[in-house]
Amino acid sequence: MIRFLVKGLLRDRSRSLFPIITVTIGVTLTVFLHAWIEGEMGDIARSNARFTTGHVKIMSKAYAANKAQVPNDLALLGVKDIIDRLEENYPDIDWVKRIRFGGLLDVPDSTGETSTQGPTTGLAVDLLSPDSPEIATLNIKDSIVRGRLPEKPGEVLVSDEFAEKLKINPGDTVTLISSTMHGSMSMQNFTMSGTITFGVNAMDKGALLADITDIQQALDMDDAAGEVLGYFKDGIYHDAEALELEKTFNRRFSAAGDEYAPVMFALRNQDGLGEYLDLANYMSLIASSIFVAAMSIVLWNVGLIGSLRRYGEMGLRLAIGEDKRHVYGSIIIESLIIGIIGSAIGTLIGLAVAYYFQVHGLDIGSMVKNSSMMMSNVIRAEITAVTCVIGFIPGILSTLLGAALAGMGIYRRQTAQLFKELET
Amino acid sequence: MKFFMVITLLFVSTYSYAESPDGSEILTKVDQNMNSETQVVTSKMLIHSRRDTRTVESKSWTRGTEQSFTEYLAPAREQGTKMLKLEDKLWMYSPSTDRIIQISGHMLRQSVMGSDLSYEDMMEDQRLSKMYEATVTGTETVDERSCWVLDLVARKDDVAYHSRTMWVDQERYVPLKEELYAKSGKLLKKTDLKNFRQINERWYPMLIIYKDVLKTGDGTEFIIDAIEFNTPIPEHLFSKAALRR
Numbered sequence: 049m050i051r052f053l054v055k056g057l058l059r060d061r062s063r064s065l066f067p068i069i070t071v072t073i074g075v076t077l078t079v080f081l082h083a084w085i086e087g088e089m090g091d092i093a094r095s096n097a098r099f100t101t102g103h104v105k106i107m108s109k110a111y112a113a114n115k116a117q118v119p120n121d122l123a124l125l126g127v128k129d130i131i132d133r134l135e136e137n138y139p140d141i142d143w144v145k146r147i148r149f150g151g152l153l154d155v156p157d158s159t160g161e162t163s164t165q166g167p168t169t170g171l172a173v174d175l176l177s178p179d180s181p182e183i184a185t186l187n188i189k190d191s192i193v194r195g196r197l198p199e200k201p202g203e204v205l206v207s208d209e210f211a212e213k214l215k216i217n218p219g220d221t222v223t224l225i226s227s228t229m230h231g232s233m234s235m236q237n238f239t240m241s242g243t244i245t246f247g248v249n250a251m252d253k254g255a256l257l258a259d260i261t262d263i264q265q266a267l268d269m270d271d272a273a274g275e276v277l278g279y280f281k282d283g284i285y286h287d288a289e290a291l292e293l294e295k296t297f298n299r300r301f302s303a304a305g306d307e308y309a310p311v312m313f314a315l316r317n318q319d320g321l322g323e324y325l326d327l328a329n330y331m332s333l334i335a336s337s338i339f340v341a342a343m344s345i346v347l348w349n350v351g352l353i354g355s356l357r358r359y360g361e362m363g364l365r366l367a368i369g370e371d372k373r374h375v376y377g378s379i380i381i382e383s384l385i386i387g388i389i390g391s392a393i394g395t396l397i398g399l400a401v402a403y404y405f406q407v408h409g410l411d412i413g414s415m416v417k418n419s420s421m422m423m424s425n426v427i428r429a430e431i432t433a434v435t436c437v438i439g440f441i442p443g444i445l446s447t448l449l450g451a452a453l454a455g456m457g458i459y460r461r462q463t464a465q466l467f468k469e470l471e472t
Numbered sequence: 473m474k475f476f477m478v479i480t481l482l483f484v485s486t487y488s489y490a491e492s493p494d495g496s497e498i499l500t501k502v503d504q505n506m507n508s509e510t511q512v513v514t515s516k517m518l519i520h521s522r523r524d525t526r527t528v529e530s531k532s533w534t535r536g537t538e539q540s541f542t543e544y545l546a547p548a549r550e551q552g553t554k555m556l557k558l559e560d561k562l563w564m565y566s567p568s569t570d571r572i573i574q575i576s577g578h579m580l581r582q583s584v585m586g587s588d589l590s591y592e593d594m595m596e597d598q599r600l601s602k603m604y605e606a607t608v609t610g611t612e613t614v615d616e617r618s619c620w621v622l623d624l625v626a627r628k629d630d631v632a633y634h635s636r637t638m639w640v641d642q643e644r645y646v647p648l649k650e651e652l653y654a655k656s657g658k659l660l661k662k663t664d665l666k667n668f669r670q671i672n673e674r675w676y677p678m679l680i681i682y683k684d685v686l687k688t689g690d691g692t693e694f695i696i697d698a699i700e701f702n703t704p705i706p707e708h709l710f711s712k713a714a715l716r717r
Binding site: 110121122152154156160161162223225227228230231232233235236237268308 | 519521522523524526528549550564566568569570571572573574575579582583584585586587
């Protein structure tokens with residue numbers, strides 16, 4: 049019977065083409081929109097995780113209490129020992145040390161006098177170790193605009209926008225003027241090996257990316273770091289696991305009364321990101337639900353119209369003695385076939401469009417040029433497991449429901465009435 | 473009757489003068505005592521930060537209030553760092569970078585070597601009597617010494633501290649302590665001057681304790697190990713070329 053119905057659908061395009069196109073368009077929109085909302089909502093949390101919060105972050109209690117001021121005088125000491133213990137106790141997480149710092153980047157002229165100068169926000173990460181995960185975490189290799197990655201001590205990357213403002217090129221010498229962790233003025237010469245675009249306006253304005261060993265030396269922070277960040281090895285933030293980790297770590301390591309004891313914060317408990325994560329989840333759910341519901345109504349109507357359009361055909365089939373249940377069953381199976389084909393094509397097209405925007409994204413840099421939020425300049429879609437199946441809800445269920453509702457009329461039609469209809 | 477009133481008024485005004493002399497006059501005497509034509513000072517700063525205590529040693533050559541040259545001697549990390557002040561400009565030389573950087577703008581508010589002193593404090597290039605209008609507001613005893621309490625209000629806006637309260641020794645005309653305020657009236661710094669030693673005709677504090685009240689930590693002790701007044705200083709020291717030597 050299914051083979052017969054498929055043949056019927058293929059041969060009678062009015063029964064298949066329009067409904068399949070409609071279902072395909074609806075499912076494509078549903079799939080793409082879901083991926084877009086997922087991508088947009090997750091972006092701020094991801095950007096913050098990469099640059100600021102990690103999936104979990106460890107600081108000294110005193111540093112954490114004043115972290116907005118980046119108080120390196122309150123940094124963690126004995127960081128090597130801390131990381132060794134973390135790697136031993138929590139092997140499923142990549143642990144990295146970072147130093148955030150501020151200062152002035154001073155460019156000398158040929159006589160050594162200041163040529164140009166600008167305020168900089170620095171980030172020191174492990175750039176030179178061969179097994180450092182930071183190059184991948186911060187996507188540094190692909191973000192280089194001019195020059196190359198630092199290959200030896202004393203080399204730094206400067207944000208491309210900032211480098212252009214300071215009129216410096218790869219190979220030029222710059223002097224970082226900052227404060228040591230003891231508060232003294234610190235001056236250190238670096239060679240700019242390349243320029244970089246972080247894709248986050250807040251950093252592209254005046255950022256400096258340096259190797260952490262160089263900055264430890266420049267800021268007199270021997271075996272010290274402001275922050276130790278942890279990332280789950282699969283790169284995805286797991287909220288429940290991170291919160292459990294935070295609880296066990298703080299119970300074990302945070303000695304009461306010691307303001308320099310390490311304290312851990314899950315991403316959720318940093319910078320109001322918990323509220324944002326919840327909001328993002330609700331927004332994503334609400335937006336997807338509204339769109340799925342709207343598409344369901346559209347596709348339900350398609351099912352209704354499709355079935356009602358064949359009112360005469362159904363009447364004839366009933367008049368020549370076909371069982372009502374059989375006619376109803378055939379309508380349901382036909383709608384199911386249309387729903388499956390339309391949903392499959394729609395999902396494939398939707399995923400293809402979403403994949404394009406996942407890879408290339410949409411550049412909104414010009415719209416957020418004055419933003420200081422950790423937000424990407426490029427908004428990308430994000431394909432998740434849900435994206436692959438969400439289109440089937442309106443695609444199959446609504447078509448099926450529409451056909452089922454329209455088909456109810458079959459049971460109300462009487463044989464005498466059918467003959468009268470056929471005579472006219 | 474008239475004669476009696478005139479005598480009474482004369483007596484009262486003379487008594488008041490003796491009790492509360494003119495603030496500007498006191499401040500001028502303080503300036504004369506604390507400043508000299510030249511000064512060569514070897515000193516150390518004990519910086520009591522929130523976490524530890526560091527010692528920074530230096531030698532300074534000062535001419536008047538407008539020219540000053542400082543070389544840091546210890547610790548090893550700061551050794552060879554030099555600072556030059558010429559009128560309203562301040563330069564710093566770092567031997568590790570071989571660069572001379574002018575310190576200006578918001579950098580002036582940064583702490584000197586992590587101490588409770590800012591570069592702005594070092595830039596004060598005029599005598600107090602020229603910068604502030606002084607009023608005597610009372611008398612108090614500080615470290616068992618009788619003091620005038622002076623309220624100082626800036627004559628101009630371009631000063632680091634809009635007002636000060638200064639306790640001045642009534643006999644030696646040296647400040648024993650000071651409180652420095654912002655224009656809003658907020659207390660910014662406190663200074664205690666101790667261990668006075670008589671050098672020639674003047675009394676000079678060999679220990680000054682600075683406390684930046686906006687900063688955590690227990691303040692900075694500025695200890696003078698040796699001081700020479702009015703000794704000749706070669707002219708070439710107060711030049712940018714001297715920073716690299």
